Amino acid sequence: MKSSFLDKVREVSKQFFQLPKEEKQKCAREREPNNIEGYGNDVIYSKNQRLDWTDRVYLKVLPEDERKFNFWPQTPNDFRSTVLQYTESLRLLSEVILKAMAKSLNLEEDCFLNECGERSNMIVRVNYYPPCPMPDHVLGVKPHADGSTITFLLQDKEVEGLQVLKDDQWFKVPIIPDALLINVGDQIEIMSNGIFRSPVHRVVINKAKERLTVAMFCVPDSEKEIKPVDKLVNESRPVLYRPVKNYVEIYFQYYQQGKRPIEASKITF
Numbered sequence: 001m002k003s004s005f006l007d008k009v010r011e012v013s014k015q016f017f018q019l020p021k022e023e024k025q026k027c028a029r030e031r032e033p034n035n036i037e038g039y040g041n042d043v044i045y046s047k048n049q050r051l052d053w054t055d056r057v058y059l060k061v062l063p064e065d066e067r068k069f070n071f072w073p074q075t076p077n078d079f080r081s082t083v084l085q086y087t088e089s090l091r092l093l094s095e096v097i098l099k100a101m102a103k104s105l106n107l108e109e110d111c112f113l114n115e116c117g118e119r120s121n122m123i124v125r126v127n128y129y130p131p132c133p134m135p136d137h138v139l140g141v142k143p144h145a146d147g148s149t150i151t152f153l154l155q156d157k158e159v160e161g162l163q164v165l166k167d168d169q170w171f172k173v174p175i176i177p178d179a180l181l182i183n184v185g186d187q188i189e190i191m192s193n194g195i196f197r198s199p200v201h202r203v204v205i206n207k208a209k210e211r212l213t214v215a216m217f218c219v220p221d222s223e224k225e226i227k228p229v230d231k232l233v234n235e236s237r238p239v240l241y242r243p244v245k246n247y248v249e250i251y252f253q254y255y256q257q258g259k260r261p262i263e264a265s266k267i268t269f
């Protein structure tokens with residue numbers, strides 16, 4: 001993918017967030033808590049929830065027949081075509097990466113792809129973090145691991161914010177302007193029986209500068225039950241996760257309560 005195309009993806013996203021509130025509201029998320037698609041911020045599950053300092057647009061791009069264009073920005077008018085083209089490039093790239101990840105564990109290359117089922121999903125989330133007068137008191141995104149198989153993250157070119165947790169410490173993720181960051185999500189952790197681990201990460205915000213990122217989540221078919229692949233379960237490595245289905249659905253409820261969704265699948269001994 002050319003860096004000029006990555007800039008284009010950033011540009012159409014930024015143009016949308018620069019529109020007046022009334023314009024953006026045209027693709028606003030519906031009120032029922034289970035509907036996460038469209039423009040908005042956190043879905044509220046409880047009064048005690050801490051809110052993220054972010055606005056976002058969340059859209060299911062694949063499978064094709066599940067697109068809900070009424071939630072898609074109409075302005076700028078090349079938003080739709082740009083996101084569709086971007087998704088197609090990342091769909092192809094995700095196949096290459098999931099095959100390589102399977103091969104690296106001596107599995108058949110299609111192993112993870114087959115586990116994702118016939119109707120894999122691609123979901124885009126454009127994250128816009130406005131400047132915040134009290135950046136030490138709130139987070140752009142609370143600590144979480146992604147609920148995907150893998151996530152492609154296109155970072156802001158100038159403003160840092162992403163941090164990853166390792167050994168109980170937060171580490172800054174540097175900006176590499178023309179690179180996509182690829183994150184391992186919970187569903188690959190489950191399929192690989194814990195060999196690939198989904199890292200916990202968070203977003204800190206900035207007093208003076210806005211920040212924009214585009215996350216593309218690759219997610220298995222919601223009807224397909226996923227589980228650790230047989231070849232990665234043996235006497236020395238017992239099965240660590242229960243089968244799960246439609247993980248994205250449980251994901252947000254756990255996340256908003258500050259819990260790790262993967263706990264719903266982990267087997268405790």
Ligand SMILES: O=C(O)CCC(=O)C(=O)O
Binds near residue numbers: 125127141155
């Ligand atoms: O904005 C970022 O840097 C990361 C966003 C993120 O973690 C997410 O959308 O899951």
Ligand SMILES: [Fe+2]
Binds near residue numbers: 146201
């Ligand atoms: Fe994330």
